[in-house]
Structures are given as C-alpha cells and as structure tokens.
Amino acid sequence: MIAAHGVGFGYGDERVLADVSLAAEPGETFALIGPSGTGKTTLLRLLALFDPPEGGTVTADDRDVWTLSRAERTRVRRRVGMVFQSRSLFSTSVAHNAAYGLAVRRSWTDRAGRWLRGLAGEPPLPESVAEALDTVGLRGKVRDPASSLSAGEAQRVAFARALATEPEVLLLDEPTSNLDPRNTALIEEAVDAARDRDIAVVIATHDMQQAERIADRVGVMLDGTLIEQGPAAEVFDAPDDDRARAFIDGELVY
Numbered sequence: 008m009i010a011a012h013g014v015g016f017g018y019g020d021e022r023v024l025a026d027v028s029l030a031a032e033p034g035e036t037f038a039l040i041g042p043s044g045t046g047k048t049t050l051l052r053l054l055a056l057f058d059p060p061e062g063g064t065v066t067a068d069d070r071d072v073w074t075l076s077r078a079e080r081t082r083v084r085r086r087v088g089m090v091f092q093s094r095s096l097f098s099t100s101v102a103h104n105a106a107y108g109l110a111v112r113r114s115w116t117d118r119a120g121r122w123l124r125g126l127a128g129e130p131p132l133p134e135s136v137a138e139a140l141d142t143v144g145l146r147g148k149v150r151d152p153a154s155s156l157s158a159g160e161a162q163r164v165a166f167a168r169a170l171a172t173e174p175e176v177l178l179l180d181e182p183t184s185n186l187d188p189r190n191t192a193l194i195e196e197a198v199d200a201a202r203d204r205d206i207a208v209v210i211a212t213h214d215m216q217q218a219e220r221i222a223d224r225v226g227v228m229l230d231g232t233l234i235e236q237g238p239a240a241e242v243f244d245a246p247d248d249d250r251a252r253a254f255i256d257g258e259l260v261y
C-alpha cells in the first residue's frame with residue numbers, strides 16, 4: 008500500500024537518504040538492516056508520512072501522497088501504525104494507553120474515545136484493543152498502571168497501541184532494542200501475528216538474527232542507500248553486493 012520511489016532526504020546540509028525505493032507489501036515482513044546512523048529511522052519517517060521526501064515520491068495505492076489534500080493524507084496516515092524505539096506511555100492504565108491510538112484516529116466521540124474520557128463507564132474494551140493486548144500477552148494487565156510495567160511490557164503496550172488501530176502498514180523502529188529474550192520473543196510473535204493478518208510490516212533492526220527469524224524480505228541499508236534488497240534467504244545466503252555481504256558477515260564495522 009505504501010511505497011517509496013527513489014526518495015532522498017537530508018537534515019540541513021547533511022544528506023541522509025539517496026534514491027531509496029521500498030514497497031511495503033500486505034502479509035509480508037520487510038526487515039531494514041544496517042549499521043547505526045545509516046538512515047533507517049529517517050526512511051520509516053518518510054513511510055509514516057511525517058516528512059515529505061526531498062526527491063522521489065512516497066505513494067499510497069499508487070498515488071503520490073504529497074499531492075493529496077491534507078484531509079486525504081490524514082486518511083492515509085490513519086492506515087499506518089508506527090512503534091518507535093523509545094516507548095512513551097501515559098501514566099494511566101495499560102488499557103487507556105492501548106486504546107489511545109484508536110481513539111485519536113477514529114474520533115473522540117466514538118466508543119473508544121468516550122471510554123477514554125471516562126464517559127462510557129467501565130469498559131468492555133473496544134474489541135481491537137482487547138485483541139491487541141491478547142496478541143502481546145498483556146490482557147491480564149489491562150487495569151494496571153503503565154508506570155508499573157517493565158521496559159519489555161511497556162514496549163508490548165506500545166505495540167498493542169499501534170495494532171489496536173488495525174493498520175494496513177505497521178512500521179517498527181528497533182522495537183526490541185534493549186529487551187530481554189522473552190520480551191523480544193513476544194514482540195516477534197506479535198510481528199508474525201500482524202503479518203498473518205495481512206498487515207504490511209516494515210521493521211528497522213540492528214539484529215541480524217532477528218531479521219533472519221522474522222523477515223520475508225530484507226533490505227540492507229548503508230550510507231542512506233538500500234544497497235541490496237530481496238527475499239530474506241537470498242539476501243542472507245548470497246547477497247550480490249560486496250558491502251552487503253561484508254555487513255552480513257560482520258566484517259563491515261562502523
């Protein structure tokens with residue numbers, strides 16, 4: 008649904024992305040791997056429509072999103088969920104945090120919004136919120152204060168918040184950095200569950216083993232360029248590009 012076509016981007020004088028093309032396909036996990044500072048987050052921001060590209064286009068359903076009206080672009084943005092590296096939760100309950108994205112996206116006057124503002128009495132939680140909390144294994148903690156969660160649980164709530172909006176595209180920026188193996192496994196299971204629901208997942212990760220575990224396709228990013236992309240098995244086993252091979256073999260140290 009969302010695709011970047013030859014996009015470039017820079018911060019001030021620093022050019023960060025050059026001629027990058029990537030399409031998020033439904034029911035597929037695309038892992039963006041590469042050393043720190045090579046532009047993975049910047050590319051995710053373009054796919055999330057936070058920033059317009061400088062050169063190239065970002066399309067949704069084959070339409071250049073930056074030529075759409077603001078209202079149309081907002082509608083496209085609502086079809087995209089994003090989980091950032093730093094998990095920022097409100098100091099309210101797990102349920103409130105998990106429902107927040109849904110309420111903002113739909114309307115503050117629908118059931119989720121009314122409930123969030125304390126107008127709808129006790130939950131039943133909106134169904135997609137309950138399902139999302141199930142997916143990340145936190146249904147049992149709906150009433151707990153978010154401040155009582157471990158870092159791993161907090162990241163799982165952030166994931167549930169994005170999933171509860173029933174996005175068509177899920178953009179994940181290092182969702183398991185600094186997490187223990189159990190929380191990492193739970194997030195990876197949730198990524199697989201999202202993919203199985205036909206969501207297009209794009210995940211930036213430093214963790215090559217993680218990419219091997221969960222990705223259908225892989226893109227190797229170096230110095231702001233996707234130097235190699237293709238089916239995970241092909242990229243890992245026989246990359247065409249020498250620098251991609253060196254990075255995958257752990258020889259390219261930044």
Ligand SMILES: Nc1ncnc2c1ncn2[C@@H]1O[C@H](COP(=O)(O)OP(=O)(O)OP(=O)(O)O)[C@@H](O)[C@H]1O
Nearest residue numbers: 018023041042043044045046047048049050211213
């Ligand atoms: N808001 C910003 N203002 C100025 N420079 C920025 C900004 N965000 C990122 N950069 C620079 O752009 C480059 C690419 O950063 P980016 O965060 O996209 O890389 P990354 O591959 O995601 O890195 P990491 O894996 O460490 O998250 C870096 O040199 C970074 O310093």
